[in-house]
Amino acid sequence: MDFREVGRRLSNWGRWDVGGHRDERGTTNLLTPERVVAASALVREGKVFDLGIPFGADGPQTGALRINPVLTMKETGVDQHLPGGAHYSDDYVFMPLQCASQWDGLAHVYYDDLLYNGFPASDITPHGTKHLSIEHQAKGLVGRGVLIDVAGHRGVDWLPAGEVITPDELDAVLAAQGTDLRGGDILAIRTGWRRKFLAEHDPASFMAGEPGLGLASCEWLADHEVAAVCSDNWAVEVLPGEDPAVLLPVHLVLIRDMGMTLGEILDFEELAADCAQDGRYEFMMTAPPIKFRRAVGSPTNPLAIK
């Protein structure tokens, strides 16, 4: 299966262009007002689950590809002499925007010199990206979220690295969970990779590979009109990949051809336990990026609300 061929077939280029305006949002266009209203009806008990992981020195980065956030204190309150006796603290951070829980912007990957919707790769310069900035997702990803707990369904703590999650397995998990899919859903795929990190605290092992989606799932996601997909691993897709001659084919098809943003390095542990308990794997999800100018990704702390 050639990813370029798959990409051509599933392409959403032009689909959401209106008049002369070329779309820069991709599949989050599927998050229509009607679907937002419908999602809000899923809030029944008022439980809130935060899906972002902590941003700190204990994060999953090894320093090879990216570093963990470095937080330093500019003020701790000492050595201040303010009127009335006030003291304040203040902190700075240096970090890759994609070092922990994050949304990929639609300019994050490309091939053959073109980004999603035909924007030229030259749009990405040292000044950031001219099109497809994460700012275009500013209103967040608000809609119906669906957890697909693959690790839970298999009854394992986590799937092994390199394990492909197939469309058949996705269907089987959904069936077992009693969850249907609807257009515009935001999928949360639990592989157990976060649990592995929490158990082992081993960034090198976390980053060395991962279980995840294969190329066949791209069509499945397109067929179900999925608005976005996120996972508890660091790249959504399986690593090492199915074809050693291609790096990140699922990224390339989903982001560059279909215009689908990916959420990575999330934590579904508490949510999954709750879903297993009440048998309800659907929820309202609100997951805004921070509006970094011309950025190709953003930290996020998505909320699942049941």
Add this chain to the structure above:
Amino acid sequence: MDFREVGRRLSNWGRWDVGGHRDERGTTNLLTPERVVAASALVREGKVFDLGIPFGADGPQTGALRINPVLTMKETGVDQHLPGGAHYSDDYVFMPLQCASQWDGLAHVYYDDLLYNGFPASDITPHGTKHLSIEHQAKGLVGRGVLIDVAGHRGVDWLPAGEVITPDELDAVLAAQGTDLRGGDILAIRTGWRRKFLAEHDPASFMAGEPGLGLASCEWLADHEVAAVCSDNWAVEVLPGEDPAVLLPVHLVLIRDMGMTLGEILDFEELAADCAQDGRYEFMMTAPPIKFRRAVGSPTNPLAIK
């Protein structure tokens, strides 16, 4: 009016302690499950408003107190030779956590060597804060949001710097808007200060002072059991302050005595226009911080959903 006296009177210390566990969340404890469910019923049209401002070099910081975020590209896609022809982009940021739209953590200000709920000021070290970290607000601020459009009510683009917004005026605006307050509300106070910045693009003028709440409003916020307050200015409270001998008294009482987190440098322009049009100033609000470890604040991009 002495802020220490006000603080003593309005103190929430111990109020949400349970068993031996000392509370670190403050007034967001008021965001109960029932109130979350009730807030979700405010989603009727599926409109989403993003209240965060862009994070970039064009932000409101002058460099004196804080700098604007500096985004640099680690990868733009050039000079890569990956299997299959994949290219990726990646960005880094260096910034103060409180340089743009942000939540103050409960360790952000203190006086007399004590933080909220009696934690010692020595909890704040170069390693961050040991208690009251922004992580404690990880589940976000989810609840009923209410816009109090003071500038809109006055019919001005913005209030002048140094102008105190009094409890009487807050009541008057709410009455004119036809909005009631309920326990656990998240208040969004529009002073027009963001509009000023959008009109002038002048960080020095934006930071030189601002209209905002005075000390009398602390009691008003306490009486109404407000869960959090946010504003389109940079400190919620009026600057220069009412008493030149005291800096940031409203911060000190709200954060340190009452345990109320403040949201700053937000953008209510689009939201206010919509509220003015349909006369409905209430909405569901979800406003998660990024979970920075041991941090005293966090960037945020709150969503108002109607």
Add this chain to the structure above:
Amino acid sequence: MDFREVGRRLSNWGRWDVGGHRDERGTTNLLTPERVVAASALVREGKVFDLGIPFGADGPQTGALRINPVLTMKETGVDQHLPGGAHYSDDYVFMPLQCASQWDGLAHVYYDDLLYNGFPASDITPHGTKHLSIEHQAKGLVGRGVLIDVAGHRGVDWLPAGEVITPDELDAVLAAQGTDLRGGDILAIRTGWRRKFLAEHDPASFMAGEPGLGLASCEWLADHEVAAVCSDNWAVEVLPGEDPAVLLPVHLVLIRDMGMTLGEILDFEELAADCAQDGRYEFMMTAPPIKFRRAVGSPTNPLAIK
């Protein structure tokens, strides 16, 4: 005078290539061992002058082009419990490499898609530069330094912005100082611009323009076989430039065509006072860059030793 024409005439491309190895050092090749030995003979009194300015928040950057260094403390010694009672402090910095006293690397400017010695502009990527990195000046600029105190000769605190220093004036100052030039000299041109900053502490005014060299001086520098030129302003050359249709022509000719590194934002105040006193404007100069990998510039703190 067309800078491209001047550049072609003064080009050093190929001059220092040896065998198949293309030169990446430029005019610092003129700093021969003989000249280093000769320079050491200028050390007669053991006086050391540090020509670097302080790196801090009080630097000359406005935030428009670059920011001043941001230093944060990772450790101050508090909140440490080390065996034996040891405490340590540690600091981090975020800064542009060219925000204060610095050497321009030979990949810092270019035109017509070519860098010095014909290296392609595509050598500069988000990963840094493949050729002409500042690392090639790692052994520093060691040689005979000569101060040309233009402001002192004119008897003014500083020359006005936009004032061109001509070859005739350089000759006149040297003659008045009684200083001859020799091949391989490192020139320090004092315009008074640092004194202006020390008097005014006004970054906006410091950066708005400056007195400096014009295009005619390029030939003069070439004729005298100068190894490097540095100044107390921020770009060596006059700003606004002589021709409004061309930005930084002196940079382009000196760096890109001649391969001459420029030292900027230095402080000659103490040195100039000493030279005026003893009438000796020559000294041994050692000015190593920090060896940043693939960098296009570097902070420096040059020493003049008399």
Add this chain to the structure above:
Amino acid sequence: MDFREVGRRLSNWGRWDVGGHRDERGTTNLLTPERVVAASALVREGKVFDLGIPFGADGPQTGALRINPVLTMKETGVDQHLPGGAHYSDDYVFMPLQCASQWDGLAHVYYDDLLYNGFPASDITPHGTKHLSIEHQAKGLVGRGVLIDVAGHRGVDWLPAGEVITPDELDAVLAAQGTDLRGGDILAIRTGWRRKFLAEHDPASFMAGEPGLGLASCEWLADHEVAAVCSDNWAVEVLPGEDPAVLLPVHLVLIRDMGMTLGEILDFEELAADCAQDGRYEFMMTAPPIKFRRAVGSPTNPLAIK
């Protein structure tokens, strides 16, 4: 041997105070003008050796204690449209000041709440240090440098971690080299630890321990009136230390009691080869720090000139 007792005996507190001015330079006061002049006479062949290591992602830091420098490009020349066709590149760095070749400032370590010369530990705040800043070494360390090639003398590539270099061995190496010591010398102690890193490229192993000076050498350094000591390992002193109950005792005595700055993570490979060849282990050394305001350390690229 109790390090506090050794420190009391070797203390230089008050030694260089003049009038009411308390000294903040320590043993670099020994770098007198006469000694600078004498050092310049060691320049005989005009050979320059750069002792700094490269600053880059391939540095020796593991991320546990410190990270390696992160260099990002703000400009590469693309996406610029400047008058006349000029293009420029520009880079930013984020780094600990002590992540690669560096001088420890005299506020870098302390015990019993006092810094060198009795300054209080409270001088070190999140704003940096009020006294003993690295700025006090701004004129650099200029003087006679002496290489003590311990690894070379032993005939090994490197000494093992935990190996103590004793005063007797220092004397033996000097005798074998035919080098005498004079007051005000800057010592460069070669353990081979840099060679180990160049051979193995293994930061974890480089940082896990090191051969180096023990507590007994403090007295030896004091007796010889040494102005500064530097090494090719990362802490000058042996690690693990001689007494497991005390961390960094040599740091504490040299820096806090004697006021001696330490140079760390240097590269003597090329220099040592040259010294072995001509039998001359002395040279002029110029090693300025970058003048970071209120900093407790600084990057450096020392030059040895023969």
